[in-house]
Amino acid sequence: METTQKGNLRTLHNLKDQKLYIRVYDEIRTYIEKNQLKPGDKLPTEMEMCQMLGVSRNVLREAIKSLEITGIVASKPGVGILIRDFNADYFMSSLLHSFPAQSDRQVEQYIEELRRVLELGFVDKAFASLTEEDIDMLGELLEQMRACAQKQEHSGKPLQIGAPFARADAAFHKTLFSHIDNKLMFSIIRFFWAYDKYYKEQTTPDAVSLTIEKHERIYMALKARDFTAFQDAMQFHFNVDYYKK
Amino acid sequence: METTQKGNLRTLHNLKDQKLYIRVYDEIRTYIEKNQLKPGDKLPTEMEMCQMLGVSRNVLREAIKSLEITGIVASKPGVGILIRDFNADYFMSSLLHSFPAQSDRQVEQYIEELRRVLELGFVDKAFASLTEEDIDMLGELLEQMRACAQKQEHSGKPLQIGAPFARADAAFHKTLFSHIDNKLMFSIIRFFWAYDKYYKEQTTPDAVSLTIEKHERIYMALKARDFTAFQDAMQFHFNVDYYKK
DNA sequence: AAATATTTGTCCGTATGTATC
């Protein structure tokens, strides 16, 4: 007698109320849950799942691609279909595209404002979660920013400090929140800083040195493990620009 | 001579760095954006898009299903592929399921925490943006919440105040930020409050009356156009639960 | 290092179901 054990995919050719690929999508998700698959674990192969579920490879792939785009799995040729660590990238970009298109400059402002509110709102949790290694990493990133600025000064080119500086800036902020106990918050921060890279290209020398100072203050406060100073430094970082306009 | 006009799908057989169906997915999204397609509008048929993009039906369908599951389009046999009003249901449940080792309750906490930070971070902008009509709407929603609570008291059933109460609660908060000048912020708020409907099902009578009080304070402050009181009421709303644990 | 097997990627053809006119 065929019993439905904990970990099986049930065939699903009844229940015609929903689209087949959606039922497959749901079925695989509950399969992941029931079997407690974790990031890095593999799903059965496409053909195996086709047989288990009694559907064509085409439909199964529609479901797999849907799982992939929602950040649940990643499929690699020659390897298989792997469970992914949580990643909200597509989730966030959908969100971004869900409102009527504005100018890019406006979207950039929206993001800057949100980043300000989020980062300031999570200062306490960030401070509590940062490890020694994190703080050392922040020091390194600060050093990278300084190096970029020097290189620029010697080269003589007035603007266009380039991607490396912006990357270090983004990495600095991502590191600040990397160990926070709210993974959703970290996803959002990561996404917002990824978006930014398209813009932070040209800056004046003054802006560069101000940016460095802002991050120096943050780093020093953390090095001293001084929460109040950290809070002030974060406020300085975001408010010095914000209230200028 | 073939010029690339504003609204066309470009063939994309170069750029082998990403999976084909992902490039199709992105291409269709920018097509929607460029042509400013709105909910209810139709995309070209599958076959037409296959020809335009130079891809097989199979790959195109993988992209379409991904667009469907991310809430961007809905395809119906005999009709075509329609642009949808943004709907985050599948994303919500994706979020829910993509935290492997963590409970639903934890995801709920993440969202509550984010909502707290965002709403408190935008109190000033919300206050500035609210119109007379908005405030009247808030009054109506508050009235609805009261009505739900009364009905519950008379019915005698101890728990399960039901969806209408939660809907009014969500609508109240969405209204607060509906005219804010940061549309991305509003999208996120709307998104997070949509998620809530999966949870806000059972509550104790005490929690209900506390919820009503919280929203009364907010409404009264706004009716009086008192910013400080509004700020206090919002703080009360979020902190009364937050610091309990 | 090289050959082979495994697994996903991409394409094609065909039949069925469903909505519209």
Place this chain on the structure above:
DNA sequence: TGATACATACGGACAAATATT
């Protein structure tokens, strides 16, 4: 009712990437 247009679903075939022996 019938005809048409469209998405849904199936099956088979070969290519490309990776792993294994």
